[in-house]
Amino acid sequence: MRLYDIVALVTPDLTDEDAQKVAAEYRKILSDGGAEIVKDETWGRRRLAFPILRKREAYYHYFQVSAEPAIVAETERRMKLSDQVLRHLAVRADLELKRAAKMATRQREKAARRPPRPPAPMPPAVPAEAPPPIEKGEIS
Amino acid sequence: MSPAPRGGTRSAAASRDGKTGGRKKFFVRRRKVCKFCAEKLEYVDWKDVKLLQSFIPERGKILPRRISGTCALHQRKLQTAIKRARSIALIPYATD
Numbered sequence: 001m002r003l004y005d006i007v008a009l010v011t012p013d014l015t016d017e018d019a020q021k022v023a024a025e026y027r028k029i030l031s032d033g034g035a036e037i038v039k040d041e042t043w044g045r046r047r048l049a050f051p052i053l054r055k056r057e058a059y060y061h062y063f064q065v066s067a068e069p070a071i072v073a074e075t076e077r078r079m080k081l082s083d084q085v086l087r088h089l090a091v092r093a094d095l096e097l098k099r100a101a102k103m104a105t106r107q108r109e110k111a112a113r114r115p116p117r118p119p120a121p122m123p124p125a126v127p128a129e130a131p132p133p134i135e136k137g138e139i140s
Numbered sequence: 141m142s143p144a145p146r147g148g149t150r151s152a153a154a155s156r157d158g159k160t161g162g163r164k165k166f167f168v169r170r171r172k173v174c175k176f177c178a179e180k181l182e183y184v185d186w187k188d189v190k191l192l193q194s195f196i197p198e199r200g201k202i203l204p205r206r207i208s209g210t211c212a213l214h215q216r217k218l219q220t221a222i223k224r225a226r227s228i229a230l231i232p233y234a235t236d
Contacts (some may be wrong), residue, residue, distance in 0.1 A: 005187075007228050048229040058229070062187070089228045091186075096217075100182035107180070 001066045003038070003094035008079055009058040009086040012045060019059040022084050027063070029075050035067030052086045064093065172209025176217075184214065186221035189230050195222065200235040 008026060010019045023042065031037060043060035052058070065072070072090050079088040176184065185191070195203045195210075195218055202222055205215045225231045 009228060049226075049232040050229055052229060060228075087228055089224060091224060096183055103182045104180075 001036070001068060002092055003064065003066050003097070004072050004090055005093045006063040006065065006072070006075065006088070006090045008061050008088045009048075009052070010061060011053075011084050011086055012055055012057040012059065014059070014084065016045075016059075019061075022082075023059075023061040026061075026075055026079070029078060030063065030065055030067065030071060033067065033071030033074065035065040035071050037063060037065050039064035055086060058086055174209060174211035174214055176214040177211055184217040184221040186224040187230075189225065192218075192222050192225055192231055196231060198235065200232045 006026075008023065010022050014022070020042070027037065027040065039062065041062045043062060045057055046060050047057055048055070076088060076090050079085045176182075195208060197203055202219060205212070208215075210218060222231060226233050
């Protein structure tokens, strides 16, 4: 099982509900194939950074799934064929996350190995001196 | 093997740059620090549009390392993150 990030851009010609239905379709394909859905987020209707098929907006739907590669490939294939999905992206997420976790632990170990830093010498305590009171009328 | 002239030219170049040495410093160059190292962000998330946007100038190109100060490792990760975000239209390929 591998962790994947999958994003689908659903055409803005549909209503909110229909877009949800399209997302539900892929959710079904994934879960039927034995994928475990970790995250399931609707980002909603967003403006595209550039037009895709003359469309300036799209419904974004994001899945994070733990699945076998074959199921993800199948989902991608269907997204590619679908007219409702303008664009999709499926990438592995576990490699990067694993690496990040490893780096974090290594850093922690390194910090632990380093002898504890002696407490920074405090600057000599200077009693807060009140400014000398200005005596009025003495000099003049 | 003659380190002396090389060292000489280098120090001259350095002073001209205003980095180190030199009698006249025109400006003190602020040391650039990799944002990801400083904040201990190991994972560059391609979904984080706000973060990526900070590495994309007007034109839509990827900000070079020499300007942003990002370390080599994180620049590579940033690069893939930006390219992924571009492919699903979160970020433009180019603007004018």
